Amino acid sequence: MNNMLTIAAKELLLLRRDPGGLLVLFLMPAVLVLIITMVQKNVMELTGEQQARLLFIDESKSEFGQSLTKIFADDDSFVLFPRESSERDQALAEVKEGEYTACVIVSKGIDQTLTKKLAALFAGNADESGSQGTSAAFSVSFDPALLPAFRGGVIGKLKVAAAQVEMKKKINHLEAELTKKMEEAGMPPEAIAGEAVALGGLADQLVEVREEEDSDEQDRPGVVQQNVPAWALFGMFFTVLPLGGALLRERRSGVWDRFLSMPLSPMSVLMGKVTAYSLVCLLQFALIGGIGYKVFPMLGLPAFSIAGAEIEIFVTVVAVSLAACGYGLLLGMICSSFEQVSMFGSISIVISAAIGGIMVPVYAMPEKLQQLSVVSPLNWGLTSFHDVLIRDTSLWRLDSGVLFLILFSAVCITLSWRLAAGGR
Amino acid sequence: MSAEAVIISGLEKSYPGSEQPAVKGIDLTISQGEFFGLLGPNGAGKSTTIAMLSGLMDPDSGTIEILEQAMGRNRKKVKALFGLVPQEIALYETLSGRENLRFFGRLYNIKNDLLKDRIEFCLDFSGLNKRADKQASTYSGGMKRRLNLAIALLHEPRILFLDEPTVGIDAQSRQLIHSRLQELVDGGVTIIYTTHYMEEAEHLCSRVAIIDQGRILDSGSPGSLNENHQSSNLEETFFQLTGKGLRD
Numbered sequence A: 001m002n003n004m005l006t007i008a009a010k011e012l013l014l015l016r017r018d019p020g021g022l023l024v025l026f027l028m029p030a031v032l033v034l035i036i037t038m039v040q041k042n043v044m045e046l047t048g049e050q051q052a053r054l055l056f057i058d059e060s061k062s063e064f065g066q067s068l069t070k071i072f073a074d075d076d077s078f079v080l081f082p083r084e085s086s087e088r089d090q091a092l093a094e095v096k097e098g099e100y101t102a103c104v105i106v107s108k109g110i111d112q113t114l115t116k117k118l119a120a121l122f123a124g125n126a127d128e129s130g131s132q133g134t135s136a137a138f139s140v141s142f143d144p145a146l147l148p149a150f151r152g153g154v155i156g157k158l159k160v161a162a163a164q165v166e167m168k169k170k171i172n173h174l175e176a177e178l179t180k181k182m183e184e185a186g187m188p189p190e191a192i193a194g195e196a197v198a199l200g201g202l203a204d205q206l207v208e209v210r211e212e213e214d215s216d217e218q219d220r221p222g223v224v225q226q227n228v229p230a231w232a233l234f235g236m237f238f239t240v241l242p243l244g245g246a247l248l249r250e251r252r253s254g255v256w257d258r259f260l261s262m263p264l265s266p267m268s269v270l271m272g273k274v275t276a277y278s279l280v281c282l283l284q285f286a287l288i289g290g291i292g293y294k295v296f297p298m299l300g301l302p303a304f305s306i307a308g309a310e311i312e313i314f315v316t317v318v319a320v321s322l323a324a325c326g327y328g329l330l331l332g333m334i335c336s337s338f339e340q341v342s343m344f345g346s347i348s349i350v351i352s353a354a355i356g357g358i359m360v361p362v363y364a365m366p367e368k369l370q371q372l373s374v375v376s377p378l379n380w381g382l383t384s385f386h387d388v389l390i391r392d393t394s395l396w397r398l399d400s401g402v403l404f405l406i407l408f409s410a411v412c413i414t415l416s417w418r419l420a421a422g423g424r
Numbered sequence B: 001m002s003a004e005a006v007i008i009s010g011l012e013k014s015y016p017g018s019e020q021p022a023v024k025g026i027d028l029t030i031s032q033g034e035f036f037g038l039l040g041p042n043g044a045g046k047s048t049t050i051a052m053l054s055g056l057m058d059p060d061s062g063t064i065e066i067l068e069q070a071m072g073r074n075r076k077k078v079k080a081l082f083g084l085v086p087q088e089i090a091l092y093e094t095l096s097g098r099e100n101l102r103f104f105g106r107l108y109n110i111k112n113d114l115l116k117d118r119i120e121f122c123l124d125f126s127g128l129n130k131r132a133d134k135q136a137s138t139y140s141g142g143m144k145r146r147l148n149l150a151i152a153l154l155h156e157p158r159i160l161f162l163d164e165p166t167v168g169i170d171a172q173s174r175q176l177i178h179s180r181l182q183e184l185v186d187g188g189v190t191i192i193y194t195t196h197y198m199e200e201a202e203h204l205c206s207r208v209a210i211i212d213q214g215r216i217l218d219s220g221s222p223g224s225l226n227e228n229h230q231s232s233n234l235e236e237t238f239f240q241l242t243g244k245g246l247r248d
Helices: A002-017 A019-049 A065-076 A085-096 A110-122 A149-184 A189-195 A199-203 A223-237 A239-252 A254-261 A266-298 A310-334 A338-356 A367-375 A375-391 A403-422 B046-054 B075-079 B097-107 B114-126 B141-153 B171-186 B198-204 B222-228 B234-242
Strands: A052-058 A076-085 A103-108 A139-142 B004-013 B023-031 B035-039 B061-066 B080-087 B161-164 B190-195 B207-212 B215-220
Touching: A002 A019, A002 A239, A002 A266, A002 B097, A019 A223, A019 A239, A019 A266, A052 A065, A052 A085, A065 A076, A065 A103, A065 A110, A076 A085, A076 A110, A085 A103, A085 A139, A139 A149, A139 B075, A139 B114, A223 A266, A223 A310, A223 A338, A223 A375, A239 A254, A239 A266, A239 A310, A239 A338, A254 A266, A266 A375, A266 A403, A310 A338, A310 A375, A310 A403, A310 B004, A338 A367, A338 A375, A367 A375, A375 A403, A375 B075, A375 B097, B004 B046, B004 B190, B023 B207, B023 B215, B035 B046, B035 B198, B046 B061, B046 B161, B046 B171, B046 B190, B097 B114, B097 B141, B114 B141, B141 B161, B141 B171, B161 B171, B171 B190, B171 B198, B198 B234, B207 B222, B207 B234, B215 B222, B215 B234, B222 B234
Parallel strands: A052 A076, A052 A103, B035 B190, B035 B207, B080 B161, B161 B190
Antiparallel strands: A103 A139, B004 B023, B004 B061, B207 B215
16 A cells, blocks of 8 residues: 555655656646637537528519518527628628528519419419429528538528418418408408407417526536536546556666566556546546636636536546556556557547547437447446446446446456566 | 575476476485576576576476475565576666665564665665665666666565676676675675676676586586596686677
């Protein structure tokens, strides 16, 4: 135990005297989590929350155009910039340059085409009223750099707006036809008015789609609750590089030979290193969690919170630290050059992060990669964080990521010890 | 001081993938207080022998006894009896000389008060007092070699294994190391020393063994070896036994 603590204290002293190494260990993940979270929040907003800047050209000067203008103006998802027909080319150029999200052009004669189609519909002329008839459309041009998901969102909202206008027009037409038919049947118009169902209300949406929310708004999984642990995890696994490098340096400098010639167990040397670097991992998580808690709200992002799950989070962070340190030891024991440690270490962590869902959620990956994600230690860590922070499920079960992380660290540390005890 | 310090019997070691064994059947007895030199060209088996003696690797066969204790059974106890000065400079560059000594001293479980005294003794012994609190990265090659030696002396070992401890240092540092090693031998410490410098071995060692291709070719005091091989110095004897052909 004494030897282990002596080794741990020495490792921390060496780290303190290595400003470059400290920058890699603490500044890199801190900057990473700040930038990636802000970028991802923006991307997520782009797919549903951010306002679209719409240029609107009503060439039809019709009731349809006016109704559409009113719907867009009332919808918080859009900021409308009306333009004249004569400005069409310039408007399209501005959209192409990315100054506006899209340009909606309601073509001349849309009202007449729609009226004609409705008349055909009520006359029972399917060919004229359906898609084979003259088209009644308005066109949309998008900023070419727009994400497909955002494009799809805007198109969806435009379709709903068009359907609303179209429905109102159909109901008006139905009301007129009904009045005409009843008059023809000898019923006085007053009777119709008295008995009339409020047909105009038919266009109103009666069924509402409501998203179920947790009782506490703070508990809703957001980009911050997902990103802070994900990138903290990524940073913690990068301790593999200084730890593996330090061990390799000892092996190459003869210090390891000195250890082997001393009356101490190689396991105590390895566990001393694990103790020191696990402490570094805990500090990394505290720093990144602290940024999520204190700095994010200043930047307009929600605050990161582990309230109510402190013990589970601590256990998860310790399990991740042990796994990262175990892997670092193994690399330090297997590799024979610093290039191997840095190249193999960083590439394997980036691959493990990529297939583990750190960069892109696992559900968004191709099926084969999704199957592969179960072998990634970073996925085990991320799943454990999500279990605690988002899904509110227990860590204490057999398929828990924490258990896999501890097993992984045990295998790595045992292999490292076997290699270390085997001598040169 | 009549007991033997080291008894090696039938020591053999082969490396995986190597056609020839590195050490094949070495038998050797070294008495306490002896300054023993292990001489041989590159790849002769000197460092492998020192590595097995100091517990860095296990022999394929044969036995090692250190101060009447078998290496295999009482490894931890035996390791406390000797110190190793590796061929490489085995210390931490970003720690000061004093911090290096304190760290390794604690690993030898030397109690705080005694450790302080031992650190001061070792700093004085290696002539590093004035630069004790400077980082080792600022030391010259000779100072690093002296610190490398000092670390191995912290726990007052009764046997000292030195693997080419004077490689690449200036004459002054070499001279200091030689005189300090002689002081240790005078104090009863047994030294087992490998070197490529024949003059150094002839001057320091009370007995030497010349080994090549994993076997001891001859052993004895430098004077008796020279006499037996009718040479004027140890270097001539060495060439007579190992030849002048280049080694890889």
